[in-house]
Amino acid sequence: MSHSISIVFHSGYGHTRRIAQAVAESGDARLHELDAEGVLAAPDWEALQAADAIVLGSPTYMGNVSWQFKRFMDTSSSVWMHQRWKNKLAAGFTNSAGINGDKLATLGALFTFSQQHGMLWVGTGMMPANAKASTRDDVNYLASFSGLMAATPADASPEEVAVGDLQTARAFGERIRQTLQRFK
Numbered sequence: 460m461s462h463s464i465s466i467v468f469h470s471g472y473g474h475t476r477r478i479a480q481a482v483a484e485s486g487d488a489r490l491h492e493l494d495a496e497g498v499l500a501a502p503d504w505e506a507l508q509a510a511d512a513i514v515l516g517s518p519t520y521m522g523n524v525s526w527q528f529k530r531f532m533d534t535s536s537s538v539w540m541h542q543r544w545k546n547k548l549a550a551g552f553t554n555s556a557g558i559n560g561d562k563l564a565t566l567g568a569l570f571t572f573s574q575q576h577g578m579l580w581v582g583t584g585m586m587p588a589n590a591k592a593s594t595r596d597d598v599n600y601l602a603s604f605s606g607l608m609a610a611t612p613a614d615a616s617p618e619e620v621a622v623g624d625l626q627t628a629r630a631f632g633e634r635i636r637q638t639l640q641r642f643k
């Protein structure tokens with residue numbers, strides 16, 4: 460029996476979308492992008508309901524999820540009411556301009572959301588690249604345990620998302636895929 464992973468995300472300018480695509484590559488996941496108004500199409504809601512794992516992704520805006528992602532979170536209250544996502548796996552990622560940029564607050568919001576839904580949170584399970592010899596091209600250079608972090612300079616295009624962050628995103632997708640295997 461194969462398990463399915465759905466990634467629901469918002470991206471205002473395309474940077475978080477690149478991260479989402481990299482997570483999807485190795486996680487063999489389906490992508491569900493919120494539109495500019497934070498609306499998710501009905502078939503995407505159905506896909507989330509059918510998924511075994513839901514990965515949550517938002518850029519960090521003003522130290523939190525974007526308002527579009529918050530709209531999605533609030534809209535999910537009807538799902539919450541019946542605990543329809545209970546015991547699905549959950550994981551989260553965010554991208555922002557600063558190396559820090561208060562990204563942990565965004566991951567915290569995603570984590571809390573997952574717990575309201577009774578989901579099972581999966582962290583990165585990755586050691587940090589924090590030695591003197593470490594570079595921006597290394598996996599988990601941003602040294603995040605609780606969720607995937609990426610940093611894209613404010614003046615960089617989506618094509619310039621750091622190679623190391625894309626590799627980290629692929630490793631994160633693989634981690635979620637492998638974690639699901641334990642439920643077989």
Ligand SMILES: Cc1cc2nc3c(=O)[nH]c(=O)nc-3n(C[C@H](O)[C@H](O)[C@H](O)COP(=O)(O)O)c2cc1C
Pocket residue numbers: 469470471472473474475476518519520521522523554555556557558559560561611612613
């Ligand atoms: C309204 C707004 C608020 C932002 N707030 C932050 C922030 O708190 N921390 C940070 O590091 N970057 C912040 N940024 C920069 C974005 O996180 C960064 O440009 C990111 O790559 C955007 O991702 P996206 O293209 O997927 O929307 C902000 C950008 C916008 C437009």
